Each structure stands twice: as C-alpha cells, then as structure tokens.
Amino acid sequence: MTHSAENIREEKPQQPLENLMEQRAAKTRELQSLGVNVYPSGGSWRPTDFAAGVARSSSEIKTGEERTDVNVRIAGRLTLRRVMGKAAFADVTDSTGRIQIYVKFNVLGEAKYKIASELTDIGDIVGVEGHVFRTRTGEITVFAKDFALLSKSMRPLPEKWHGLKDPEARYRRRYLDLISNPEVREVFRKRARVVDAVRDGLKARGFLEVETPSMQALAGGAVAKPFITRHNALDTNLYLRIAPELFLKRLLVGGFDKVFEIGKSFRNEGIDRWHNPEFTMAEIYAAYSDYGDMMKLCEELVAASAAAVSDGKDFVCDGKNFAVNAPFARINFFDELAKRSGADFRKAVEEDRLLETARSAGVDAPGDMPAHKILDAAFDKYVVPHLAEPTFVCDFAARFSPLARPSDADPFLAERFELFIASQEVANAYSELNDPSLQKKNFSRQKSASDDETAPCDDDYVAALEHGMPPAGGLGIGIDRLVMLLSGAPSIREVILFPTLKPE
DSSP states (O other), rough: OOOOOSOSSSSSSTTTHHHHOOOOOHHHHHHHHHHOOOOOOGOOOOOOOOHHHHHTTTTTOOOOEEEEEEEEEEHHHHHHHHOOOEEEOOOETTTTEEEEEEEEEHHHHHHHHIIIIIITTTTEEEEEEEEEEEESSSSEEEEEEEEEEEEEEOOOOOTTTOOOSSOOOHHHHHHHHHHOOHHHHHHHHHHHHHHHHHHHHHHHOOOOOOOOOOOOSSOOOOOOOOOOOTTTTTTEEEEEESSSHHHHHHHHHHTOOOEEEEEEOOOOOBTTTTTEEEEEEEEEETTTTTTHHHHHHHHHHHHHHHHHOOOOOEEETEEEEEEEOOSEEEEEEEHHHHEEEEEEHHHHTTOOOOHHHHHTOOOOOOOOOOOHHHHHHHHHHHTTOOOOOOOEOOOOOGGOOTTBBOOOOOOBBBBBEEETTTEEEEEEEEBBBOOOOHHHHHHHHHSSSTTTTOOOHHOOOHHHHOOOHHHHHHHHOOOOHHHHHHOOOOOGGSSSSSSOOOOO
C-alpha cells in the first residue's frame, strides 16, 4: 500500500471550518469521558525510533515477512488513515519522514482500537509501539501493539490543493507549510548545514565567535536606512543595526585577533525576492591579513557550504546553472565594466562625470541618483548578468568604499572584492581601513545630500582606531542568499522561516 500523506482526507473540505472543529471538540469530550488525557506530559511517551531509521533498518525484510523480534516505538502526526472494519492502516509522519502503521481490534483491544480508528483525527500527534513487517504491496509497516494519543489537533490540516499553495499563506503559517510540504523542511535542514559549515570552518581556523549589540546609538558599518526604536528608560532613540562591523573591529583593537558573528542585521528598505528587511550575515575579521586572505577564506567557506548540501551535482538557481569549484574566477570592476559597456567609468568617477557617462552608456539614472548608485546601476546592467559561475569582482573605487583600505599601488582603488554567484552578490570583503584620520575624513563625506540612507560619523569608532587597530581583513557573507543559491529557492522568503510580511 503506497500513497501520499496528503491525498486522502476523512473530513470533507467543503464543510465549514466551524463544523469540523466542533466534530473534533465532540471527540475530545468523548475521549475525556473515557479517562483519556488528550494532552499528556511529554514524558508519557518517549519514542526510541524514527520513521526514516525504521525504514532503513528494515530494508531487508521480504514481502509478507514479519519480524516480531524487531520492536520499535515511534511518535508523530497522523497524516492518513483507512479503516477496514476491525483493522486499519494509517500513516504517521515525524521529523524524518512517513511510516505506515497497522492497527487491529483483537490486538489493541476495544478501547484503544476505538481511539486509533475513530476518536483520533488527521493531524493528531500519536505514539505507536510494535514490531515491523512488510505488506504484500511492499510497504514497511509497524504492527501496533500499543497506541497512544499524545496531542489532539483541534483544527484540520489544509487540503493538498486548497490550503497552502499560495506563497503568502505558506509564509504566514509556516508551521502548516512545514507539515504539508516535506521539501520545505529539507530547505531549512540545508540552511542549518550551511550555517554549521561556516561556523565550523571558522572555529577550525581559530576564530572566536562573539555577539555584538543589535540596538545601537549609531547605525554604522554600512550605507543603508535603519529602523529606529525608542528606549524609554534611557529616553533616547536607538537603531537596529545595519551591520555589526564597527563593533567587531573594536574587538581587534581590544586584542582579539580573529572574531566572527553570525547574526541578524536590519535595513529599512524594500522587500523583493532577494531582499528581506531582517537578514542573516556572517561577519568575519582577522588581524594581520588583507582582502587576498579573505578571498581565500571566502572561497573555502562557500565551497564547504556547497559540499554540505550537495550530492556532487551542480546547482541551479533562477535558471542559472553553476558549480562551486575552487578557484573562483576573478575580474577587475572597472576593467570588466569598460569591456562590457564600452565606457570609461573610472575616468567618469575621477572627473565627477558619472551621470553623464552612465546616460550616454544607456543606463537609466535619474538626476538625483547618488554617485555610488549610478556606478552600481551601470555594473548591474552590463556585468552582473554574465556572472553565473562564482566570481570575485575586485578593486572597487575607494571613494565609494569608506571603510576599506586604499591600494598602495593605486590609491583610486580600494582593496575590496564582492563575490557573485548566479548573478547575485553573496559576499563583500576588504582590507580594513585602520588610519583614523582618513577614516574620519571618509565618514564626513560619506553621506550624500540626495541620499536618505544614513552614514553617520562614529566618533567613538574613530577614537578606537586612534588607539591602534592592527592591519586586518574583513569578510561578510549573506547567509540567506547563499542558502537560496545552494537550495535553488526562487525567493529569499523560502529560506527564512518567518519572513517579514505586511500585517493581515
């Protein structure tokens, strides 16, 4: 007997929800009248086995064979049931998958068989203990010697074709999405493996994991519009951090050589398939290193993340195929932009003619667009579509990289790179600027009068640099985007358990 847990329902979907819930409430009252606790203690039934493990360990059982010496004890959600008089088949689904169970009146007895066949509902959490056999149709099945109700579901699960196909409904009620769609659970297992790969890789290299403030007096470390909150006791506004960078570099001043943080950052900007206002970054800083060292580290961490979720096949995201094989390609920002667009954008930056150059090159740039965004728009138009394979884009304009160290060989350029995969930015890194006077100068000119994204001068951070920060490299990896690419998810909302949504 084979089937999907989602294609059989004992309740008719056309019934009003109130009727279905009242039917379940009536069953609950009957169970309680029989002395059954419909919400027993978690210690009342501890499973010793899981569905996937039972299937693996029983794979050699032949069709029609019973293994009475193999006793298992499982727990999970009832997702299908077919009653045939004094016997019934059902499916129980746990965190590892689905397994079939078989219950009989003359084995369980009248009271427990009634619970198993009549008084439980699809969606209830149940416990089953028994031996394993394979049915004549080849299905590994648990022959129940004991059956227990562990939690009563008062609402019906969504119908396969009616309940949770709408993305908005799936995101708002993620718990139902996880119940209904096993492939969604797998995406978040992959996410956990990616985070583990990054964290384990850094710890193996001697990095210390730390935590820095999520609420800050100044929203620094990146150029973005922040969220503002009010601290009543301090009678002041605070900002949700747009990046942890400046606090992590203070730790380099304080004597930690290698630090990292995997945590949330917040940017009060638009929402689309690649952006969520709340997102997860791995921010990494190492003293006595530069952006070349960060490039090697980034390559290794991304490759380790890919290996953690892949079976050796190439990846596909947004219709683009790519492999994660080191070494990654490397290109120069201005050289590649000139080759693709036919325009000299470096000269345009040097001569403050970015808007004119961009428009003549066919870039849609309104007159009030900040200079750094004009350059980004040109790069997005001409270069980014060609970056399917993992590619390091190196050597950005120092003028638009205020926290990065200018190159000794060419001060116009910053020692900075961004990693692109499948035409999406995944990581950003640079040799850190540790000259306090130059940092203060960069802060003072960072904010454009026509740009509503704040970039305040952090005097305390400058004071920290004045105490001396060792030369260092820094790297930020977008965890959400990396998981999107490695899981083939079409939207960032597919890899965030509870994405930001407009209130209903």
